[in-house]
Amino acid sequence: AQSVAQPEDQVNVAEGNPLTVKCTYSVSGNPYLFWYVQYPNRGLQFLLKYITGDNLVKGSYGFEAEFNKSQTSFHLKKPSALVSDSALYFCAVRDDEGGSYIPTFGRGTSLIVHP
Amino acid sequence: DGGITQSPKYLFRKEGQNVTLSCEQNLNHDAMYWYRQDPGQGLRLIYYSQIVNDFQKGDIAEGYSVSREKKESFPLTVTSAQKNPTAFYLCASSDRDPVPYEQYFGPGTRLTVT
Numbered sequence: 237a238q239s240v241a242q243p244e245d246q247v248n249v250a251e252g253n254p255l256t257v258k259c260t261y262s263v264s265g266n267p268y269l270f271w272y273v274q275y276p277n278r279g280l281q282f283l284l285k286y287i288t289g290d291n292l293v294k295g296s297y298g299f300e301a302e303f304n305k306s307q308t309s310f311h312l313k314k315p316s317a318l319v320s321d322s323a324l325y326f327c328a329v330r331d332d333e334g335g336s337y338i339p340t341f342g343r344g345t346s347l348i349v350h351p
Numbered sequence: 352d353g354g355i356t357q358s359p360k361y362l363f364r365k366e367g368q369n370v371t372l373s374c375e376q377n378l379n380h381d382a383m384y385w386y387r388q389d390p391g392q393g394l395r396l397i398y399y400s401q402i403v404n405d406f407q408k409g410d411i412a413e414g415y416s417v418s419r420e421k422k423e424s425f426p427l428t429v430t431s432a433q434k435n436p437t438a439f440y441l442c443a444s445s446d447r448d449p450v451p452y453e454q455y456f457g458p459g460t461r462l463t464v465t
Contacts, residue, residue, distance in 0.1 A: 245391070268451035279355070279441055279456030280394075287451055326393065330451055337401075337448040338384075338409070343393040 238263045238331040242342035249317045250350050257312040257325050257345045265333030269310040271301055274324040274344070283325075286310060297321070317349045354378040357442050357457035364436075364464050372427045372460045374442035381447035383425040384454065387411060388439040397440075400425055401447055429462065436464045 239262045249255045261267050268287055272280040284295025291303045301312045312325060324346050328339040355376045364370045376383065382401050386394040396409030400419040414433025419425055425444075429436045439461050443454040 270453055272454075272456075277439075277459065277461070279357075279458045280443075280454075282453040282455070285451070285453055332451075337382075337451070338396060338399060339454070341394040343391060 238267075238329050238334070238336075238340050240327050240329040240340050240342045242325075242327055242345045244345050245343075246346045246348065248348050248350065251319050252316050255314050255317040255321070255347065255349070257327075257347060259310045259312065259327030259342060261308050261310060261327075261329040263329060263331040263333070265331050267308075267310075268330040268332060268339075269301070269303065270328040270330075270339060271295065271299070271310075271312050272326045272328065273297075274326065276323075280326060283312070317347075319349045319351055322347055322349045355442060355444055355455055355457035357440075357460050359460060360458065362460055362462045364462070366464055367431045368464075369428055369430050370436075370462065370464075372429065372440055372442075372462070374425045374427065374457060375423055376425075376442075376444045376455070376457075377423065378444055378455060379422070380444035380455070381422070382445045383419070384443040384445075385409075385415070385417065385425070385427045386441040386443065388441055388459075394441065397427065429464075436462060438462060 271283040286303045327342040330339045358373045384399045385397040398417040400406035442457040445454045446452040
């Protein structure tokens, strides 16, 4: 079985400060992990994914995420936040065991970047 | 949103009417998906299709139906049996497994039933 948790409904950060949006997961085998961003009344846009290899994954718009197997986490980070980063962020996981290729999405974390 | 179109963007219907949401993609993807998004609940899978003429129920398929007659198209019908149809509906597509490809999402259709 696969599951994902985003423990924070909302994250507030000042522009120019580093940001972190948290994601933890649970799988039976190995995880495939994804981050997406959603702007108001729009569809989701893919940011980055972890399949295998380097634990630090770099993605679009300056975002990166660190895969930590021992902590079962895949937190999204950015060194310097922009007001335009304000959006809803979703983490998703797929288990490489079990035969399902459908990812499970977290509930989402609203990121608010203050000027 | 590139490559996937959903229409209309806003849809209003009276209770008891069936309504069909359109989803078209030109990405040549084999797999397509329908999700429902409600505030604070993330995305919930309604139906998915891996190839033409085949589709599978997701977690909340009751009250919905789909068809996949063409690779490019995956329309969703919200029937009168759906108890609470007002929501934001998202269509997505991806390349087919076994490689874990990311999904591409359409801009969504906001359905309001009164």
